[in-house]
Amino acid sequence: MKEASKLHIPLIATNEKITYGLPARSNDSVDAIVDDLVSGRQPGVVLLDFEKIGELVPKLAMKMGPIRKAQGFTALPDDEEFKKLVGKCTKCLQCTRDCPEALPISDAMAAAVNGYLSLFETLHDKCVGCGRCDYSCPSDIPVLNVIEKASQRVIREEKGKMRIGRGQIGDPEIREEGRNLVLGTTPGVIAFVGCGNYPDGTKDVYDIVEEMIQRSYIIITSGCAAMDVGMFKDKEGKTLYERYPGRFVKGNLLNTGSCVSNAHIAATTIKVASIFAGRKTKGNWEEIADYVLNRVGAVGLAWGAYSQKAFAIGTGCNRLGIPVVTGPHGTKYRRAFIGKPYKKENWNVLDGRDGSVINIEPAPEHLMITAETKAEVMPLLAKLCFRPSDNSLGRAIKLTHYIELSEKYLKKLPDDWQTYVRNEADLPVAKREPLMKLLEEKGWKIDWEKKKIIEGPLRKVDVSFQPTNVPRLCKEAKK
Ligand code: SF4
Ligand code: SF4
Structure with a gap:
């Protein structure tokens, strides 16, 4: 209010909860209100009649514009x-x-x-x-x-280029790509959302997206994050939107639209559950979230989150089984869902085939967590794409990115990389032997002739494994 008055900007309060002590003018004519505001007799008004607000605002703006210009009102110093x-x-x-x-x-x-x-x-x-x-x-x-x-x-x-908001991801695209996602051969979907409260400037968003898209993650953006991605160009003067196509396929960059279009991102995971597991979409949140948590390698990144809206969206994703990472300012929300990987006995799921309890690797390890720097967040995003349902090829691809990102940005192997190894086929192809040597040093037993891991992993790979946390989804329970 103080700032608006200083700059001779009339303030119209349209909500009875925030009236700033201004006079109530809902019953007066629009012209009378315009006169009082333009002349400065009143610094602002409370107007709860939306028809009148619609008429008043353009009239007032057209009158105030020339006056403010002539009098040189500007917040910026000369x-x-x-x-x-x-x-x-x-x-x-x-x-x-x-x-x-x-x-x-x-x-x-x-x-x-x-x-x-x-x-x-x-x-x-x-x-x-x-x-x-x-x-x-x-x-x-x-x-x-x-x-x-x-x-x-x-x-x-400051000029950028961005792809137009496309809205929802259609069923045919999901049918085409969803299987890769569930099996893990597309390393993951990363949703770049939220506000511009970045810890070290906007360029970080571009850098993170560029790194992850080159690694074939599907990148979905919305709102301010979608705009910021388009503000930077490569050496040839092209933005990421010009360099990468916008379909729901690995290595693509999609913009769903404004911040409220985050709903389309969440809906994509619901569609995967519906199309690939036949989960009913009505009154069935628990079973859908269960499927997403255990099988769909999707992660949200709200790198510049500060608003309650961003937090609400993030928490909404958590309810759907999607992990979310926020930037360092996210700690101010004072809520996180941080996994305890060291409590191994707590990481159990049921096998939908017979209801047996299976002790699994922490995947995904966290549901809501913050990262401090760009270097820290990239391996974390890769890690949060692990799911218990990954097949060996998928797990090897995901592990490759997790290890490479950690080595590239943190200059070390991740502390817990071996946690995600279930057999030798889970290891990155290019580094299989040196990593097996490291596993041997950690006490794992290796048959070097057959190049096989004999002892060490938490569990074996089982391509038919149906991880679930919902007992009624187990076949035994259905009998
Ligand atoms: S360093 Fe300069 S700008 Fe900053 S608070 Fe002190 S006087 Fe003000
Ligand atoms: S971030 Fe806030 S405190 Fe820091 S320079 Fe900008 S306006 Fe000032």
Whole structure:
């Protein structure tokens, strides 16, 4: 309200829960309200009549636009003011201490005093616009406006290309690809969703998508994340949307649409359960979620999540059996579903064929977890695509990516890679022998003549295994 008044922007409250102490004008004529707002007699109004809001807003905007322009109302300082403001910085670092991204604001201020704006331009991409620095600056510098002013060039040049929101994934596409997904030969579906509260700038989203799509994961995006993916280009000037097709097939990049189109992503897993296991879609959430959790290698990544909406979407995915990873700011939600892989006795599922209890590897290990950095999140995404139903070829593909991503970004083998090995065929083909040697060092027994693992894995591979957590789905129970 304060900020709007300062910039001569009338405020229309349309919800009785947030009225800002403004006068109630629902019973007055639209023209009378426009007059009062344009003249500044009232800074805003409460208007609960939606027909009137629809009429008022365009009328008011058309009148206010020229007035604000003529009077030069803008939040951004002009060039002279900008110089004065950056010169006021005392390098006390209070803003950096309060900034959730710990951005080096005072360095950018010092460089700007000498006319160099590049530090501000870099900082602009990483700034999430929370405004905390404004409140913390003892020199009363409107830091956020200074950042915006200094970054006008990059803002003007910021252009991207994205694929149009396609809406739902149709049944024929799912029929074509779903089997690969359930068997694990398509390593997984990764949904890039959520807001722009990224821990280290927008480019990370592009980098993560590029890495995972080159590894044949199906990438589905929506909302702000979908837009951010399209903001960066390769050496040939092409965005990822121009480089990769948009079908529901491995190595494709799909945009379902706005943030609410996340529903289409969740619905895809429901369709897989319906098409491939005949799960009824009405009043049958438990059985569908059970199928998705145990068989569909889908993971959500809300790398810049901050809103309650993003959290609600993430939790909704969890209910459906889809693990979700958030960026480091996700810890502020103060809720996570972190698996305890060391409690091996708790990782049991039933075998749908006879109801027997099978002790399995932790797959997926977590349902809601945060990652700190881009390097940490990529192997984690690969790991969360493991499912107990993977066949050996699928498991070997998934394990290859898990190991390679960890080696590439964390410079080490994952601590738990052997947990996901059920026999020698689960091992990445290119590294089978060295990994078997490592398994031997860990106490596993290897028949080197036959190149077979004799002893060590938690369980054997069984292509007919039907993992479930719902007892009534077991054949024995049905009798
Ligand atoms: S507005 Fe930007 S620079 Fe200021 S505290 Fe928030 S993230 Fe940091
Ligand atoms: S808080 Fe203000 S004065 Fe202190 S370093 Fe930041 S911008 Fe400069």
